[in-house]
Amino acid sequence: MEMPFPREEYLARLGRTKERMAKAGIDVLLVTAAANITWLSGYCSESAYVPQGLVVRADEEEPTIILRKMDAPAGIHTTFMHRDRVIGYPERYIADPRMNGYDFIAEHLKKGRIGIETDSLSWPACEHLKGRLGRSVDASGLVTWLRLRKSPREIAVMREAAEITDLAMAKAVEVVRPGVRECDAMAEVMAQLTRGTPRFCGDRGTVPLMSQGPLTGTCHLAATDATFKEGNHVNLEFGGFRHRYAAPLMRTISLGPPKDKLRRLHDAMLDGLEKALAAGKAGATCSDVAAAFNDRVAKDGFTKESRCGYAVGIDWTEVSASLREGDTTVLEPDMTFHLMLGMWVEEDFGAVLSETIRITDKGAEAFGRTARKLFVN
Amino acid sequence: MEMPFPREEYLARLGRTKERMAKAGIDVLLVTAAANITWLSGYCSESAYVPQGLVVRADEEEPTIILRKMDAPAGIHTTFMHRDRVIGYPERYIADPRMNGYDFIAEHLKKGRIGIETDSLSWPACEHLKGRLGRSVDASGLVTWLRLRKSPREIAVMREAAEITDLAMAKAVEVVRPGVRECDAMAEVMAQLTRGTPRFCGDRGTVPLMSQGPLTGTCHLAATDATFKEGNHVNLEFGGFRHRYAAPLMRTISLGPPKDKLRRLHDAMLDGLEKALAAGKAGATCSDVAAAFNDRVAKDGFTKESRCGYAVGIDWTEVSASLREGDTTVLEPDMTFHLMLGMWVEEDFGAVLSETIRITDKGAEAFGRTARKLFVN
Numbered sequence: 001m002e003m004p005f006p007r008e009e010y011l012a013r014l015g016r017t018k019e020r021m022a023k024a025g026i027d028v029l030l031v032t033a034a035a036n037i038t039w040l041s042g043y044c045s046e047s048a049y050v051p052q053g054l055v056v057r058a059d060e061e062e063p064t065i066i067l068r069k070m071d072a073p074a075g076i077h078t079t080f081m082h083r084d085r086v087i088g089y090p091e092r093y094i095a096d097p098r099m100n101g102y103d104f105i106a107e108h109l110k111k112g113r114i115g116i117e118t119d120s121l122s123w124p125a126c127e128h129l130k131g132r133l134g135r136s137v138d139a140s141g142l143v144t145w146l147r148l149r150k151s152p153r154e155i156a157v158m159r160e161a162a163e164i165t166d167l168a169m170a171k172a173v174e175v176v177r178p179g180v181r182e183c184d185a186m187a188e189v190m191a192q193l194t195r196g197t198p199r200f201c202g203d204r205g206t207v208p209l210m211s212q213g214p215l216t217g218t219c220h221l222a223a224t225d226a227t228f229k230e231g232n233h234v235n236l237e238f239g240g241f242r243h244r245y246a247a248p249l250m251r252t253i254s255l256g257p258p259k260d261k262l263r264r265l266h267d268a269m270l271d272g273l274e275k276a277l278a279a280g281k282a283g284a285t286c287s288d289v290a291a292a293f294n295d296r297v298a299k300d301g302f303t304k305e306s307r308c309g310y311a312v313g314i315d316w317t318e319v320s321a322s323l324r325e326g327d328t329t330v331l332e333p334d335m336t337f338h339l340m341l342g343m344w345v346e347e348d349f350g351a352v353l354s355e356t357i358r359i360t361d362k363g364a365e366a367f368g369r370t371a372r373k374l375f376v377n
Numbered sequence: 378m379e380m381p382f383p384r385e386e387y388l389a390r391l392g393r394t395k396e397r398m399a400k401a402g403i404d405v406l407l408v409t410a411a412a413n414i415t416w417l418s419g420y421c422s423e424s425a426y427v428p429q430g431l432v433v434r435a436d437e438e439e440p441t442i443i444l445r446k447m448d449a450p451a452g453i454h455t456t457f458m459h460r461d462r463v464i465g466y467p468e469r470y471i472a473d474p475r476m477n478g479y480d481f482i483a484e485h486l487k488k489g490r491i492g493i494e495t496d497s498l499s500w501p502a503c504e505h506l507k508g509r510l511g512r513s514v515d516a517s518g519l520v521t522w523l524r525l526r527k528s529p530r531e532i533a534v535m536r537e538a539a540e541i542t543d544l545a546m547a548k549a550v551e552v553v554r555p556g557v558r559e560c561d562a563m564a565e566v567m568a569q570l571t572r573g574t575p576r577f578c579g580d581r582g583t584v585p586l587m588s589q590g591p592l593t594g595t596c597h598l599a600a601t602d603a604t605f606k607e608g609n610h611v612n613l614e615f616g617g618f619r620h621r622y623a624a625p626l627m628r629t630i631s632l633g634p635p636k637d638k639l640r641r642l643h644d645a646m647l648d649g650l651e652k653a654l655a656a657g658k659a660g661a662t663c664s665d666v667a668a669a670f671n672d673r674v675a676k677d678g679f680t681k682e683s684r685c686g687y688a689v690g691i692d693w694t695e696v697s698a699s700l701r702e703g704d705t706t707v708l709e710p711d712m713t714f715h716l717m718l719g720m721w722v723e724e725d726f727g728a729v730l731s732e733t734i735r736i737t738d739k740g741a742e743a744f745g746r747t748a749r750k751l752f753v754n
Binding site for chain 2: 069070071077078090094096118120126127138140181182186187188190191195196200201202204207209217218223224306310322327347
């Protein structure tokens with residue numbers, strides 16, 4: 001298969017990883033987070049529900065990926081490494097309580113000071129592995145934090161993802177109409193996310209999140225077979241994916257003239273969004289961005305309790321920096337975030353607004369071009 | 378929101394859970410697997426990426442669900458419990474390294490002998506929780522195994538899921554044609570999975586898996602922007618979802634007259650499928666079903682290395698019984714499995730075939746009605 005990035009890009013990522021390993025005194029790193037495996041190797045098959053791992057050794061140029069046998073050809077097809085760097089373990093390791101795939105993986109960690117990403121392993125899996133290895137150190141976060149600042153090639157891919165997102169949101173604005181079933185509208189959105197553009201596909205669609213009416217007080221529900229009703233408003237959150245990089249976007253659509261309450265909240269959010277974008281410049285902190293938004297909406301008496309966003313990239317959320325007051329991470333150019341300004345202010349009432357952004361010296365730039373407004377259908 | 382099952386259904390599930398808790402000496406059970414939470418409470422919001430849990434106490438009729446505050450309204454809307462059984466923890470617990478949502482959850486486990494589903498917790502999360510609780514026992518699998526045998530209402534829901542699957546596979550057979558981009562075809566499939574039927578929606582679509590040509594030697598890849606090519610064959614795996622219950626299905630489509638090699642393999646698989654269905658009767662074992670298939674394909678010189686299927690229900694795979702030789706689980710009526718007969722026999726060549734089945738006294742019944750054949754387009 002065509003690789004999304006050239007070999008030198010992966011080697012550069014591995015180089016940065018090895019620098020961190022050296023600082024942490026790690027000779028051999030077991031990467032278990034699916035997004036980190038993709039970032040370091042290109043691997044992109046849906047196999048993370050069984051034991052697998054990427055082994056990065058400080059003294060070897062290419063890492064080794066260890067997969068269940070049926071996934072090993074996907075390792076050969078989708079990673080940048082030489083084929084002898086792809087190891088498939090026998091299928092008899094699967095679903096047999098007497099067998100454990102981590103035993104196989106452990107054999108390939110060889111000697112040296114071992115680091116393990118424990119935060120992407122279940123407790124029993126990690127306990128088993130640790131018991132097998134003897135000494136190891138916890139390397140959770142080591143790779144994940146390196147992903148925060150994107151390369152120029154990654155930025156280009158995220159622009160493509162945002163292009164897909166824009167098309168899907170335009171489709172949503174077209175089809176979310178009173179009388180239409182929620183699921184029929186979301187079917188059109190899902191199709192657009194998967195289809196992508198005439199130039200490139202969307203490679204992975206997560207479930208579009210949506211709510212209407214009294215369900216807008218929460219954020220992670222999906223479409224049902226209810227119909228859209230005049231007078232309700234609809235909150236939407238979804239993202240196009242390109243080479244597994246996500247570009248999430250949230251918008252609210254009012255079905256009929258917006259009620260004053262919705263308009264007031266959304267106006268404050270819109271203005272707060274501009275303030276947050278302006279604050280998102282290199283040298284400022286994550287906290288500054290959140291404070292810019294929070295201060296603005298406070299002027300109208302609103303409080304956003306949840307964080308104002310999080311690092312975004314492969315597989316959507318990156319577990320590293322957050323745009324929340326108190327997060328002192330210093331912003332650097334080409335860090336990317338989902339500036340997530342949804343406000344669920346009452347149990348049965350909320351509105352949403354967001355942008356996927358990159359940090360520049362002058363402020364945050366939104367990847368997408370969807371109008372920043374309360375849509376009215 | 379409309380609940381998929383009546384209150385008595387959830388109470389019956391909880392009753393069976395409490396019986397197992399009593400046997401295991403557990404007074405209070407922390408359920409952490411998202412599918413188990415859904416099974417016991419109805420909860421169905423996409424929030425499992427942050428700390429959450431369902432607390433089942435032996436001496437209380439209803440469980441308590443603990444969620445991040447922004448998800449608490451979804452707890453109220455989608456569970457069968459009284460609203461005071463839904464607890465939202467403050468947003469400040471999210472993404473702050475000094476805070477841990479499991480501290481909040483631990484406070485609600487109160488006194489008594491505590492059981493924890495450790496296999497759905499990351500190692501660091503579980504270690505933190507254990508440290509906080511003092512003594513606890515590992516209750517992984519306790520709830521999951523109870524889900525294996527379905528209630529009549531669950532069977533009815535899985536029939537609906539299979540109805541969606543059939544429509545989506547019919548759509549795939551319609552659109553997978555030479556010259557069409559893979560992603561454009563899969564967009565139609567995703568749309569159908571989301572749309573469901575005119576009577577009910579599909580509530581959750583996972584990424585349809587597909588491969589063509591030399592990529593058919595592996596199983597978990599998704600569509601790209603390549604076009605389908607005459608002479609290739611295409612392997613498909615996806616499932617309709619209804620109230621989160623999946624009904625997976627796999628079929629192979631040959632683009633043009635099938636090559637002899639494909640025909641030979643697929644003929645053996647088709648015959649093996651019938652043998653496996655006949656073997657899937659109450660009183661037999663999981664192993665018997667796998668052996669029936671394996672023995673049949675061996676006659677033509679083929680070997681399926683991977684298991685022949687696994688328990689299926691909420692969120693697709695249930696981590697309990699598998700249709701593999703050596704699994705001595707005794708089949709009971711209304712156990713449900715994905716009888717998964719994909720064979721990836723060479724690095725660049727494989728074919729697929731499957732049915733979602735329920736066990737009856739007379740053999741396994743397939744939920745779907747899609748023709749069992751090698752499709753030729």
